[in-house]
Amino acid sequence: MTSTKVNVDLVRERAKCTFDLKELIHFVDGGEEITSERKAFEETVLAIKELKDDIPEDYLSHKERYEIAVRKACILRELRLRHDQNKPLLPERPTYVYNILPATIKDISPFYLHETMFLATIWGLMNDEQKAEWLSKALDMKVIGTYAQTELGHGTFLRGLETTATYDPETEEFILNTPTLTAYKWWPGGLGHTVNHCIILAQLYTQGKCHGIQPFIVQIRDLETHIPLPGVHVGEIGPKMGFQTANNGFLGFKNFRIPRKNMLMKNSEVKKDGTYVSSKSDRLTYGTMVVVRVNIVNDAAMQLSAAAIIAVRYSAVRHQSQLKPNEPEPQILDYVTQQRKLFINIATGHAIRIVGRWLWKTMLGVIQKILEGNLDQLPELHALSCCLKAVCTQDCTAGIEQCRLACGGHGYMNSSNLPLLYSHTTAAMTYEGENTVLLLQTARYLLKTWTQILEGDTKLNPTVLYLLNFAKPTDYRWENTNQGIIKGFQAVAAGKIKTAYDTASKHVSAGKSQEEAWNLASIQLVEASEAHCRVIICEVFSNEIQCASNTLSPNLSKVLQQLVELYLVHWALEKKGDILLYSTISKDDIPALRDRYEELLALIRPNAVGLVDGFDFRDEVLNSTLGAYDGRVYERLMEEALKSPLNAEPVNSSFHKYIKPFMEKAKL
Ligand SMILES: CCC/C=C/C(=O)SCCNC(=O)CCNC(=O)[C@H](O)C(C)(C)COP(=O)([O-])OP(=O)([O-])OC[C@H]1O[C@@H](n2cnc3c(N)ncnc32)[C@H](O)[C@@H]1OP(=O)([O-])[O-]
Ligand SMILES: Cc1cc2nc3c(=O)[nH]c(=O)nc-3n(C[C@H](O)[C@H](O)[C@H](O)COP(=O)(O)OP(=O)(O)OC[C@H]3O[C@@H](n4cnc5c(N)ncnc54)[C@H](O)[C@@H]3O)c2cc1C
Numbered sequence: 001m002t003s004t005k006v007n008v009d010l011v012r013e014r015a016k017c018t019f020d021l022k023e024l025i026h027f028v029d030g031g032e033e034i035t036s037e038r039k040a041f042e043e044t045v046l047a048i049k050e051l052k053d054d055i056p057e058d059y060l061s062h063k064e065r066y067e068i069a070v071r072k073a074c075i076l077r078e079l080r081l082r083h084d085q086n087k088p089l090l091p092e093r094p095t096y097v098y099n100i101l102p103a104t105i106k107d108i109s110p111f112y113l114h115e116t117m118f119l120a121t122i123w124g125l126m127n128d129e130q131k132a133e134w135l136s137k138a139l140d141m142k143v144i145g146t147y148a149q150t151e152l153g154h155g156t157f158l159r160g161l162e163t164t165a166t167y168d169p170e171t172e173e174f175i176l177n178t179p180t181l182t183a184y185k186w187w188p189g190g191l192g193h194t195v196n197h198c199i200i201l202a203q204l205y206t207q208g209k210c211h212g213i214q215p216f217i218v219q220i221r222d223l224e225t226h227i228p229l230p231g232v233h234v235g236e237i238g239p240k241m242g243f244q245t246a247n248n249g250f251l252g253f254k255n256f257r258i259p260r261k262n263m264l265m266k267n268s269e270v271k272k273d274g275t276y277v278s279s280k281s282d283r284l285t286y287g288t289m290v291v292v293r294v295n296i297v298n299d300a301a302m303q304l305s306a307a308a309i310i311a312v313r314y315s316a317v318r319h320q321s322q323l324k325p326n327e328p329e330p331q332i333l334d335y336v337t338q339q340r341k342l343f344i345n346i347a348t349g350h351a352i353r354i355v356g357r358w359l360w361k362t363m364l365g366v367i368q369k370i371l372e373g374n375l376d377q378l379p380e381l382h383a384l385s386c387c388l389k390a391v392c393t394q395d396c397t398a399g400i401e402q403c404r405l406a407c408g409g410h411g412y413m414n415s416s417n418l419p420l421l422y423s424h425t426t427a428a429m430t431y432e433g434e435n436t437v438l439l440l441q442t443a444r445y446l447l448k449t450w451t452q453i454l455e456g457d458t459k460l461n462p463t464v465l466y467l468l469n470f471a472k473p474t475d476y477r478w479e480n481t482n483q484g485i486i487k488g489f490q491a492v493a494a495g496k497i498k499t500a501y502d503t504a505s506k507h508v509s510a511g512k513s514q515e516e517a518w519n520l521a522s523i524q525l526v527e528a529s530e531a532h533c534r535v536i537i538c539e540v541f542s543n544e545i546q547c548a549s550n551t552l553s554p555n556l557s558k559v560l561q562q563l564v565e566l567y568l569v570h571w572a573l574e575k576k577g578d579i580l581l582y583s584t585i586s587k588d589d590i591p592a593l594r595d596r597y598e599e600l601l602a603l604i605r606p607n608a609v610g611l612v613d614g615f616d617f618r619d620e621v622l623n624s625t626l627g628a629y630d631g632r633v634y635e636r637l638m639e640e641a642l643k644s645p646l647n648a649e650p651v652n653s654s655f656h657k658y659i660k661p662f663m664e665k666a667k668l
């Protein structure tokens with residue numbers, strides 16, 4: 001049944017492509033050199049036969065899956081140690097190393113939290129002396145750790161965390177305690193049975209006073225035997241919607257002592273006698289979360305791109321129904337409704353990747369300033385990372401689901417890989433700050449900015465500067481152009497911020513407290529935040545493609561411009577109610593937008609397969625019966641089905657045990 005031939009529809013589609021595929025791949029990677037490095041790393045990983053699977057993971061037990069994931073995680077870590085030597089912990093751009101990981105550990109690595117938040121917290125929140133002690137040990141895996149912040153009772157409201165760290169000046173130690181069931185740490189990846197250390201976020205008590213939450217590095221298992229240390233109660237939290245191999249865990253402490261120097265003291269400090277020296281800003285304790293939120297934007301783009309590749313290739317291979325009588329069944333990709341489901345997700349994959357890189361660069365600039373002692377840009381970075389993490393994971397999750405639906409019944413098969421991709425992006429809507437909560441954080445920043453404007457202060461941060469144009473009546477007029485649509489979105493964001501501000505003020509005037517007014521206005525606040533975020537995505541995507549066009553070939557540039565326009569027109573149509581309410585568009589402009597949207601679908605159609613090939617994901621990464629490069633969809637579906645252990649015997653024992661007696665009983 002195996003054949004190496006590529007499906008004829010895909011061959012035909014690829015022949016239609018109007019641009020140079022290699023040029024697109026280099027553009028996506030960020031340059032030819034990066035493409036070569038990435039590919040070389042992928043080849044190295046894929047050449048390791050111990051990283052390949054014999055049996056699909058779906059048929060293994062929870063325990064077996066975890067054990068295999070740990071084995072593979074060790075091989076991969078060793079490889080990374082060699083690969084990352086002399087590379088900065090926070091590279092100039094998001095690393096491509098993660099791109100290949102789904103080809104090895106299909107779900108999440110039990111070392112994931114070690115490699116991300118544990119290392120990032122050591123790097124960001126330890127003082128130089130502590131870093132000298134811990135960083136190389138952590139990089140070399142002499143200690144393995146996680147980031148343990150969330151508790152059974154609190155994930156969002158960090159000030160409500162209940163774990164305590166009480167300083168004892170007699171012994172110069174902190175005593176960790178989990179005073180209630182709800183104080184148990186709950187969720188940290190790798191915590192269950194993998195790590196021997198944790199960054200613990202706990203309420204610091206010294207000299208009889210609470211100083212809020214502070215980070216501590218805590219050994220929880222013996223380094224030789226891996227047995228939990230006395231006073232530590234640790235375990236795994238059990239199966240979830242996804243993340244089966246992440247080894248998420250719970251953890252409680254009973255009078256567990258750690259040395260004073262285990263408090264991460266880059267920002268705040270507890271002296272030997274118990275004197276607390278506070279940080280320049282207590283928000284610096286939250287620094288790791290900002291870095292990870294930025295990273296999530298980039299991850300989400302990868303996951304949506306994978307889903308788009310799978311669904312577009314499948315739609316080129318799949319034929320169904322009849323467009324015209326007596327003609328062969330068309331490729332489902334020719335149905336305009338199918339194009340509507342898919343092409344926006346190609347555009348969104350590019351948009352979010354580009355915004356993710358821009359945000360990464362912005363973050364590096366702000367971190368540099370913070371290292372020099374200047375915190376001025378931290379609020380803007382926090383506001384940006386919160387709304388972009390929220391909107392991008394939301395869009396990618398919705399996009400992956402749309403791709404699954406676009407694959408009909410076969411999209412529901414685990415072997416399509418769409419369910420796993422969905423489980424990852426939907427988890428990202430919750431972890432690292434629940435999306436609604438993060439949008440409200442950005443709204444807080446936007447309302448402060450609006451107050452600033454009303455007070456006549458025009459010195460605004462760059463990403464909110466546009467609001468000045470809409471604070472007073474303007475002579476701006478709607479235009480059906482890219483810039484016109486972006487201006488329209490700006491008008492919507494400004495209008496929604498103003499409305500939310502007015503609503504909150506109205507409640508305060510009616511006698512409500514600021515906090516009550518905030519809650520009463522919160523639906524509008526979330527909408528304002530989303531609208532502001534859409535402005536950022538549209539602007540950055542459009543500007544970056546415009547800039548890149550100066551160096552790209554006209555053919556590629558034209559296709560990328562079409563994707564930008566599709567993205568803008570799609571969202572203008574999706575949000576036409578808001579645009580009609582807040583911008584100067586008239587309802588007579590809408591049909592022209594709709595016509596242009598349909599024209600764009602037709603223009604993109606010949607390049608659809610070329611565009612998804614341009615994301616350049618290996619088949620091993622896609623791990624999909626529907627999305628492989630050769631389009632052998634039906635053969636792969638059957639090959640995978642035959643791997644079911646139930647198919648290993650013609651009659652399952654349950655027939656003789658249950659069904660047959662049951663049928664016989666029914667005959668009586
Ligand atoms: C693979 C999976 C891995 C997953 C891992 C995890 O999930 S790990 C677990 C991940 N867990 C989560 O992500 C938990 C999510 N929860 C949180 O991050 C916080 O508790 C909170 C932000 C929701 C509220 O916090 P709060 O009640 O303490 O604060 P507040 O609302 O009263 O605001 C006070 C001021 O602080 C500012 N500010 C706040 N954060 C930051 C920041 N990072 N930077 C800079 N600034 C920040 C804010 O703007 C405000 O400024 P203003 O207006 O006064 O000038
Ligand atoms: C797959 C996965 C991996 C994770 N990994 C880790 C990890 O490694 N380390 C770690 O420490 N944690 C981890 N977490 C925990 C995660 O960070 C929290 O679950 C997340 O921050 C949300 O907090 P919560 O669960 O308390 O949700 P809640 O805050 O209880 O949210 C429930 C609902 O309440 C609403 N809500 C809460 N507060 C407000 C508010 N102020 N205003 C309006 N609405 C509100 C939310 O919008 C939501 O609808 C992980 C979680 C998941 C799902």
